[in-house]
Amino acid sequence: MSRGTTAIIDFNNLRHNFNVLTDLSPHKLVLVVKADAYGHGLKQIVSALDNVDCFAVATIDEALLVRSVKPNVRILLLEGYLDEKELNTAFDNNFDSVIHQQQQMKLLLTSQSSKKMNIWLKFDSGMNRLGFTEPEFLKALNILENNKNTNEIILMSHLASANQKNNSFTHKQAQKFLKYNNGHQLSLSNSSALLNGDHLKQEWCRVGLALFGVSPVENTTADEYDLMPVMTMKTNVIAIKEVKAGESIGYGQTYKAESDMQVAIIGIGYGDGFPWSLSKSAHVMLNNNKAKIVGRVSMDMLAIDISEIKGISIGDSVLIWGQECNSKLLIETVAKNAFTIPYVLLCQITSRVKYQYVN
Ligand SMILES: Cc1ncc(COP(=O)(O)O)c(C=O)c1O
Structure with missing residues (x-):
């Protein structure tokens, strides 16, 4: 992989x-x-x-x-x-x-x-x-x-x-x-x-x-105007860990597990342009489920809570924004969670992210 x-x-x-x-x-x-x-x-x-x-x-x-x-x-x-x-x-x-x-x-x-x-x-x-x-x-x-x-x-x-x-x-x-x-x-x-x-x-x-x-219009999304996202950002699960109640996750120990939990480490971080500010109250999509980001976003990876999502394996695809099969996560939502605007998320993607052109 x-x-x-x-x-x-x-x-x-x-x-x-x-x-x-x-x-x-x-x-x-x-x-x-x-x-x-x-x-x-x-x-x-x-x-x-x-x-x-x-x-x-x-x-x-x-x-x-x-x-x-x-x-x-x-x-x-x-x-x-x-x-x-x-x-x-x-x-x-x-x-x-x-x-x-x-x-x-x-x-x-x-x-x-x-x-x-x-x-x-x-x-x-x-x-x-x-x-x-x-x-x-x-x-x-x-x-x-x-x-x-x-x-x-x-x-x-x-x-x-x-x-x-x-x-x-x-x-x-x-x-x-x-x-x-x-x-x-x-x-x-x-x-x-x-x-x-x-x-x-x-x-x-x-x-x-x-x-x-x-959509650049405040409090609206592109589908309201029949516009379709041109970019879908994806990554993969690169590791799976069991975390015990009371243990912390990531830099600064900002997240403490309240009970035993399972987390997936995924291969995207601020070194790819993913905002550090998404360390709090944001999610990605995994197998059609919302998976909450836990702990701080690192340069190359971040942790997500998969305790309630069964059957996850290393290599599984994770939707960061855009659309994949039936899963959807609007960049407008991601930007709002990151206290920024979609323009910034798109313009700050770094050169190590691969591009694939389809259709
Ligand atoms: C002078 C000018 N016109 C048009 C645009 C397009 O704006 P938007 O991306 O919001 O459509 C820009 C973008 O910054 C601009 O600087």
């Missing part, structure tokens, strides 16, 4: 989610695949999807990776080019770019290139992260409308609290942004806004987490 800690990526579910989001979306979709496609494998995810209007990434290296598998697809740099070299790489590879600050305007206006680029001009409608505020935004727009290197202009902004339903700040941001609805294409919504119906009538929605079958 080898250490079986594996992330299984299901392309059928990915394509299903893409179709669901395409049907929901009022216009074209931007698929956000930064951070290694939210931990799913950038090259593999991009290769598996056809008829995509645009992929979006955070860095120039991510954009080049997407270009290496899709020579003709539209690719958007969400943070834009950071210096002249990146600007030229963007021109050479036909990337779209966000422009969110003066320094990027200057680089474009002094560029010697004869090529044109689609520019996503970013307005800061309240996030206070990237984007121009009011007077500068209009000035930049005016300049871009007469700029030799600018092809299409898309006006964009980003929502701060769309993950909460009926959030008044989301509506304020949309109102502020819509003041600039002057005939240019628009892009405001992320997954949450699209799923909540807070998107604009005609816009490029930029969806990330929902594509991977995970």
Whole structure:
């Protein structure tokens, strides 16, 4: 038996989610695949999807990776080019770019290139992260409308609290942004806004987490939106132990057995990206049963209580999150138990976890 800690990526579910989001979306979709496609494998995810209007990434290296598998697809740099070299790489590879600050305007206006680029001009409608505020935004727009290197202009902004339903700040941001609805294409919504119906009538929605079958909307799960988890994380039982009443389990002796119990040691720990904070009040699935985590999560393994689960052997498969046969454990639930968000769980999977691509 080898250490079986594996992330299984299901392309059928990915394509299903893409179709669901395409049907929901009022216009074209931007698929956000930064951070290694939210931990799913950038090259593999991009290769598996056809008829995509645009992929979006955070860095120039991510954009080049997407270009290496899709020579003709539209690719958007969400943070834009950071210096002249990146600007030229963007021109050479036909990337779209966000422009969110003066320094990027200057680089474009002094560029010697004869090529044109689609520019996503970013307005800061309240996030206070990237984007121009009011007077500068209009000035930049005016300049871009007469700029030799600018092809299409898309006006964009980003929502701060769309993950909460009926959030008044989301509506304020949309109102502020819509003041600039002057005939240019628009892009405001992320997954949450699209799923909540807070998107604009005609816009490029930029969806990330929902594509991977995970709900970003507070207190909801993906199945409520007919989305299916793309990743299933699994491991195996690597040892079985009898623990006597009064004995402790693991580092810091944080767990004391109240009665004689049987525990299984499973091959996943914080060295794989499994959160240490799940040392309390969390569970995994074993043979269709919930098995409670007991004691602290170690770097490479953790202990689960199998006293009530009969017939467990070394090598048995353990579901960490996702879906396996009839067993299901939503990553939204795991994140809640770990006092974190699914985005973090997906992005912190470490390189020693094996990936298996199916369907
Ligand atoms: C600018 C921008 N747009 C869209 C997204 C996609 O967000 P989500 O994964 O919540 O759909 C992100 C993700 O962080 C982003 O930074």
